[in-house]
Amino acid sequence: MPKYRKGTSPVPVPNPISQPFWDATKEHRLLIQRCAKGHTFYYPRSHCPECLSKDLTWVEASGKGTLYSFTVARRATSPDFEPDVPYVIAAVELVEGPRMTSMLVEANVNAVAIGTPVELVWDDEVSEELSIPYFRPVNGRG
Amino acid sequence: MRGLRGDAAIVGVAEFAPVRKPDRTWMGVEAYAELARQALDDAGIPLGEVDGMMTGTVAEAGSLFTPGLLAEYLGIRSAFSEVVDLGGAAGAGAVLRAAMAIETGLCETAICMLHTLPRPRNPLGQPGWMRNPWGSPQVEFDYTYGAIGQNYAYATIANRYAYEYGLKPEQLAKIAVDQRTNAVANPKAVFRTPIDIDDVLNSPMIVDPLHMLEIVMPCFGGAAVVVTSRQRAKRAKNRPAYIVGGGENTTHLSITYEEDMMASPIKAAADRAFDMAGVKRSEIDMASLYDCYTITVLMTLEDAGFCGKGEGPKFVEEHDMTYKGDFPMNTHGGQLSFGQAGMAGGMSHVTEAYLQMTGRAGDRQLKKADTVFVHGNGGLMSEQVSLVLRGE
Numbered sequence: 001m002p003k004y005r006k007g008t009s010p011v012p013v014p015n016p017i018s019q020p021f022w023d024a025t026k027e028h029r030l031l032i033q034r035c036a037k038g039h040t041f042y043y044p045r046s047h048c049p050e051c052l053s054k055d056l057t058w059v060e061a062s063g064k065g066t067l068y069s070f071t072v073a074r075r076a077t078s079p080d081f082e083p084d085v086p087y088v089i090a091a092v093e094l095v096e097g098p099r100m101t102s103m104l105v106e107a108n109v110n111a112v113a114i115g116t117p118v119e120l121v122w123d124d125e126v127s128e129e130l131s132i133p134y135f136r137p138v139n140g141r142g
Numbered sequence: 143m144r145g146l147r148g149d150a151a152i153v154g155v156a157e158f159a160p161v162r163k164p165d166r167t168w169m170g171v172e173a174y175a176e177l178a179r180q181a182l183d184d185a186g187i188p189l190g191e192v193d194g195m196m197t198g199t200v201a202e203a204g205s206l207f208t209p210g211l212l213a214e215y216l217g218i219r220s221a222f223s224e225v226v227d228l229g230g231a232a233g234a235g236a237v238l239r240a241a242m243a244i245e246t247g248l249c250e251t252a253i254c255m256l257h258t259l260p261r262p263r264n265p266l267g268q269p270g271w272m273r274n275p276w277g278s279p280q281v282e283f284d285y286t287y288g289a290i291g292q293n294y295a296y297a298t299i300a301n302r303y304a305y306e307y308g309l310k311p312e313q314l315a316k317i318a319v320d321q322r323t324n325a326v327a328n329p330k331a332v333f334r335t336p337i338d339i340d341d342v343l344n345s346p347m348i349v350d351p352l353h354m355l356e357i358v359m360p361c362f363g364g365a366a367v368v369v370t371s372r373q374r375a376k377r378a379k380n381r382p383a384y385i386v387g388g389g390e391n392t393t394h395l396s397i398t399y400e401e402d403m404m405a406s407p408i409k410a411a412a413d414r415a416f417d418m419a420g421v422k423r424s425e426i427d428m429a430s431l432y433d434c435y436t437i438t439v440l441m442t443l444e445d446a447g448f449c450g451k452g453e454g455p456k457f458v459e460e461h462d463m464t465y466k467g468d469f470p471m472n473t474h475g476g477q478l479s480f481g482q483a484g485m486a487g488g489m490s491h492v493t494e495a496y497l498q499m500t501g502r503a504g505d506r507q508l509k510k511a512d513t514v515f516v517h518g519n520g521g522l523m524s525e526q527v528s529l530v531l532r533g534e
Binding site: 010011012013014015017018043045068069070071072073074075076077078080081084087089090091099100101102103114115132134 | 276277279281282283284285286287288289290291293294297298299301302305346347348349350352396397398399403
């Protein structure tokens with residue numbers, strides 16, 4: 001069972017809009033949404049942010065993407081993350097289009113590069129109720 | 143005729159000097175009352191003439207019914223009230239709203255006030271709602287990954303900037319150095335020891351690529367601005383600073399969901415303000431640009447049109463941005479050196495503009511400060527407000 005953070009909190013608390021997303025994480029499926037007009041987006045929403053359509057379907061993302069930008073936190077961004085310093089906060093561009101906030105794991109924090117192909121990994125250790133999606137560099141350990 | 147006519151003007155300001163460790167506490171209403179007292183005194187306008195309020199929230203009101211409480215507590219019969227929730231852009235945003243309300247005849251003299259000050263210890267503890275942001279997309283999908291606060295977001299912008307256009311650490315550092323030179327000449331500034339580029343680059347790395355001296359120091363403080371009609375301004379104590387252009391733009395909260403991290407919402411706000419004012423960038427005597435981080439200033443110089451996209455690094459190298467220089471900017475030291483007094487931090491860019499325009503900026507006084515650009519930025523490059531001010 002991989003565990004990517006030394007810290008354990010915060011653990012996300014689902015709400016009625018996001019519950020299906022978090023449920024799918026237990027099966028290691030990363031869900032994004034698509035509206036009837038074909039707009040694709042992440043994070044889970046009640047309405048499409050481009051046309052306010054309520055006609056939304058969940059779509060499983062491939063889990064592949066590239067690193068759009070990042071920072072290495074040399075000081076904790078909140079007390080919960082102090083055990084994890086240094087860590088990489090990442091904006092990942094999924095191949096399906098949407099961007100997603102995550103952490104880049106299994107990477108050399110001193111050699112992170114924008115444009116790096118990344119892939120999904122799951123942390124199952126945080127909770128019985130859900131798993132957390134992270135990303136790591138493709139082909140090796142950064 | 144569309145847009146502001148320039149028929150509303152700033153006529154008075156007040157600013158509590160930012161402090162890191164305050165020697166006293168304030169109830170929220172008390173701080174608003176004191177700010178109003180000082181700003182109206184500066185303007186030479188009696189309380190009875192105030193008929194508009196643009197403010198932050200009041201802790202005692204639990205963020206509800208703020209205008210009612212402040213009207214009652216401060217003795218203001220407010221014909222137009224608004225709580226301005228634009229983060230760092232709230233200061234400029236309050237002034238813009240005051241100008242709009244005055245020009246449309248909804249009120250004649252408005253007071254804009256913001257503060258962040260420590261309250262006495264609450265015997266009932268912290269209210270529960272502050273600890274329970276359940277359902278917030280940012281809490282659920284950003285905080286989970288340590289994407290908390292502002293530092294990470296601006297660092298992420300800086301890294302993307304370096305990737306797309308190239309950026310040397312020395313170039314960002316120059317912004318902090320020039321602003322510190324300004325702060326040395328400002329007795330109200332928190333940081334008044336001169337620094338050089340090496341000092342910035344040798345300060346601890348907090349979030350790559352931003353060093354400690356490129357990041358604002360949170361402080362306590364408060365600021366207020368009195369805005370009135372042209373007719374009333376003509377009889378005011380100080381030179382009026384007419385609000386001749388304004389623009390605002392908000393597109394996102396989380397930096398991840400900004401459509402293009404290199405095309406900030408600053409541009410639309412600034413373009414609208416300049417177009418409305420009919421003022422060219424080259425006519426600006428002083429730029430008062432929100433500076434939570436060095437990268438924020440670089441992005442604002444470009445997106446507000448003082449230089450082209452990708453030219454910011456060269457611009458900051460080639461220009462002296464001190465009060466002695468060819469491009470005076472953030473002459474109070476900017477929030478990086480003046481201190482960021484919470485919600486009032488962004489207002490310091492307005493108050494400094496007005497001090498310069500009225501010849502009251504002491505050792506850092508500019509020879510000419512007739513046309514000034516003020517920009518406020520809130521959230522994670524989220525909320526933008528631009529103002530063009532002109533003295534006649």
